[in-house]
Amino acid sequence: MDLIWDGIKEAFRIIGSGDYSVWEIAVRSILVSGSATMISLFLGILVGSAIAFNQFPGRNLAFSLVNTGMGLPPVVVGLIVAIMLWRSGPLGEFRLIYTPSAMVVAQTVIAAPIVTGFTAAALRNLHPKLRSQLYGLGASRLQMLWLVLWEAKLPLLAAVMAGFGGAISEIGASQMVGGNLAGDTRVMTTAIVLEVSRGEFAPAIALSIILLVLIFIVNLILTTVQQQERQS
Amino acid sequence: MTQAKLSLRDVRVRRGRSELVNVPQLDVLEGEVLAIIGPNGAGKSVLLETLALLQEPSGGQVLFEGQPVAGRQLALRRRMAVVFQDPLPLRRSVADNVALGLRLRGAPRRIQRERAAHWMRRFGIDHLAKRSAITLSGGEAQRTNLARALALEPEVLLLDEPFSALDEPTRVELLDDLSAALRETAVTTVFVTHDRGEALRLGDRVAVLMGGLIRQVGTTTAVFAAPADEEVATFVGVETIVAGRVRSLKDGLALVDVAGQMVEVATDGDPGSDVLVCLRPEDVVLSPARDHPGPSSARNHLPAVVCRILPAGPHVRAELDAGFGMVALITKQSLEELSLTGGSRVVASFKATAVHLIPYRGRA
Numbered sequence: 302m303d304l305i306w307d308g309i310k311e312a313f314r315i316i317g318s319g320d321y322s323v324w325e326i327a328v329r330s331i332l333v334s335g336s337a338t339m340i341s342l343f344l345g346i347l348v349g350s351a352i353a354f355n356q357f358p359g360r361n362l363a364f365s366l367v368n369t370g371m372g373l374p375p376v377v378v379g380l381i382v383a384i385m386l387w388r389s390g391p392l393g394e395f396r397l398i399y400t401p402s403a404m405v406v407a408q409t410v411i412a413a414p415i416v417t418g419f420t421a422a423a424l425r426n427l428h429p430k431l432r433s434q435l436y437g438l439g440a441s442r443l444q445m446l447w448l449v450l451w452e453a454k455l456p457l458l459a460a461v462m463a464g465f466g467g468a469i470s471e472i473g474a475s476q477m478v479g480g481n482l483a484g485d486t487r488v489m490t491t492a493i494v495l496e497v498s499r500g501e502f503a504p505a506i507a508l509s510i511i512l513l514v515l516i517f518i519v520n521l522i523l524t525t526v527q528q529q530e531r532q533s
Numbered sequence: 534m535t536q537a538k539l540s541l542r543d544v545r546v547r548r549g550r551s552e553l554v555n556v557p558q559l560d561v562l563e564g565e566v567l568a569i570i571g572p573n574g575a576g577k578s579v580l581l582e583t584l585a586l587l588q589e590p591s592g593g594q595v596l597f598e599g600q601p602v603a604g605r606q607l608a609l610r611r612r613m614a615v616v617f618q619d620p621l622p623l624r625r626s627v628a629d630n631v632a633l634g635l636r637l638r639g640a641p642r643r644i645q646r647e648r649a650a651h652w653m654r655r656f657g658i659d660h661l662a663k664r665s666a667i668t669l670s671g672g673e674a675q676r677t678n679l680a681r682a683l684a685l686e687p688e689v690l691l692l693d694e695p696f697s698a699l700d701e702p703t704r705v706e707l708l709d710d711l712s713a714a715l716r717e718t719a720v721t722t723v724f725v726t727h728d729r730g731e732a733l734r735l736g737d738r739v740a741v742l743m744g745g746l747i748r749q750v751g752t753t754t755a756v757f758a759a760p761a762d763e764e765v766a767t768f769v770g771v772e773t774i775v776a777g778r779v780r781s782l783k784d785g786l787a788l789v790d791v792a793g794q795m796v797e798v799a800t801d802g803d804p805g806s807d808v809l810v811c812l813r814p815e816d817v818v819l820s821p822a823r824d825h826p827g828p829s830s831a832r833n834h835l836p837a838v839v840c841r842i843l844p845a846g847p848h849v850r851a852e853l854d855a856g857f858g859m860v861a862l863i864t865k866q867s868l869e870e871l872s873l874t875g876g877s878r879v880v881a882s883f884k885a886t887a888v889h890l891i892p893y894r895g896r897a
Binding site (some may be wrong): 428435440441452 | 585587611617624683
């Protein structure tokens with residue numbers, strides 16, 4: 302029991318003091334996963350609205366692909382992105398492997414299908430005549446898109462939550478394409494694995510607490526927004 | 534002659550392999566209310582969406598004031614307004630919903646507020662202005678929807694079955710309000726409905742659409758009184774449609790043999806020609822068989838037996854056998870006074886002008 306209890310006490314001390322660079326690592330995690338989520342949101346809205354609104358051959362296939370993408374194993378994503386970005390790989394000349402940018406790319410590949418799937422489902426759930434109605438009131442294409450996204454903003458918030466959750470808690474891809482370099486590509490999940498492998502439980506617990514609190518705060522904010530929206 | 538505001542020329546709309554609409558020509562005249570009626574699945578909504586420039590025809594042209602619309606759809610859509618069967622309110626206040634179209638057009642805020650306020654008052658929803666539109670009842674939401682369209686002061690108003698999702702009292706009230714608004718604004722209107730009562734009430738002209746084809750266009754009275762064919766006749770509420778042959782013609786009065794009974798019809802038909810005799814149930818008057826009806830302007834008095842009596846809204850439908858099947862619409866009071874039941878003997882009277890003849894080419 303001492304192992305757990307001392308570990309937790311020590312973890313709170315570390316959080317207070319900032320030892321083991323826990324705060325630096327946490328901030329980097331937020332920046333990397335936040336960027337990946339934003340890019341995913343952009344791509345997700347683009348692709349999600351395209352497949353939700355247009356009739357084209359292979360539309361069902363597109364939906365299936367997106368849904369498969371929502372459950373991509375991060376390790377596989379890491380492998381593919383690593384091969385692509387490897388110095389001798391197809392995109393090697395950009396020198397991205399083992400940089401935070403590589404991690405943003407990998408996490409985007411993980412989060413984008415999640416956001417796309419949620420977006421497409423949200424837009425498909427809108428009334429089929431809503432777009433016609435908006436055009437019929439004189440909306441341009443952009444105005445129509447803006448209005449329907451605004452109508453679907455609650456499920457879109459859920460998409461952001463799910464995307465960010467998927468990005469910040471994945472480890473396999475970040476490890477492979479980032480390399481867990483101290484002060485450069487070390488994020489919370491890779492740091493936790495490293496500390497546990499060294500038998501250093503306290504910093505691992507500290508980072509886990511920060512990670513959990515972070516996910517909790519993000520969800521709390523989004524849930525509050527949803528609640529207020531429902532009540533209005 | 535009044536100018537056509539919106540026209541279709543050789544318009545076809547296909548979806549997959551099936552052709553939904555095929556309209557060689559249709560004109561919506563400046564300032565008129567054109568009712569497009571037809572059964573479900575006739576292609577009415579597709580036709581309306583084509584006129585509203587929401588649906589690109591697979592072939593043919595849509596003209597706005599005689600000019601092709603190609604390339605200026607957005608600008609033209611902003612001179613029109615569309616109302617669908619479902620009110621489709623956005624998640625925002627009623628006032629914001631009503632002002633939405635004006636905001637999309639970049640109208641100044643003052644205009645948005647004033648027009649929204651005016652039309653909310655007109656449709657009796659001003660007390661709901663601050664309410665979230667998604668919490669409204671069906672009737673309130675459709676009022677918001679109509680106010681939203683009329684606040685645009687459109688040159689063309691396109692309505693797709695705006696009342697068919699509403700309960701009867703709400704429908705009647707809203708029909709009154711819309712009718713008043715249309716009269717007051719004199720806006721060119723296309724009104725799609727499967728309810729012939731609504732078409733009679735609002736339409737200056739009627740186009741009957743069946744199976745994607747326009748079967749008849751004309752003034753409302755003309756189409757309802759003189760349907761072009763049997764199917765149109767059935768759809769516009771003619772319940773007695775029977776085959777007959779014109780025996781003679783004298784002074785504009787034809788004598789038509791219908792299953793051995795002679796029926797007088799005010800028309801010019803060719804003697805010897807086969808016709809369909811059309812009679813609306815509300816034009817048939819019933820009297821007891823024992824008193825021969827006194828002199829009246831009704832030319833036809835046929836002895837008949839009541840086969841069935843069925844409720845029809847506030848009235849009663851009496852199905853008769855007068856040598857051929859005939860339907861009469863009477864009030865419940867008349868039913869009681871005549872104490873009609875199945876098997877009662879009556880005399881069915883109707884005027885020669887109430888009968889409409891359709892040339893008969895043999896039933897399909």
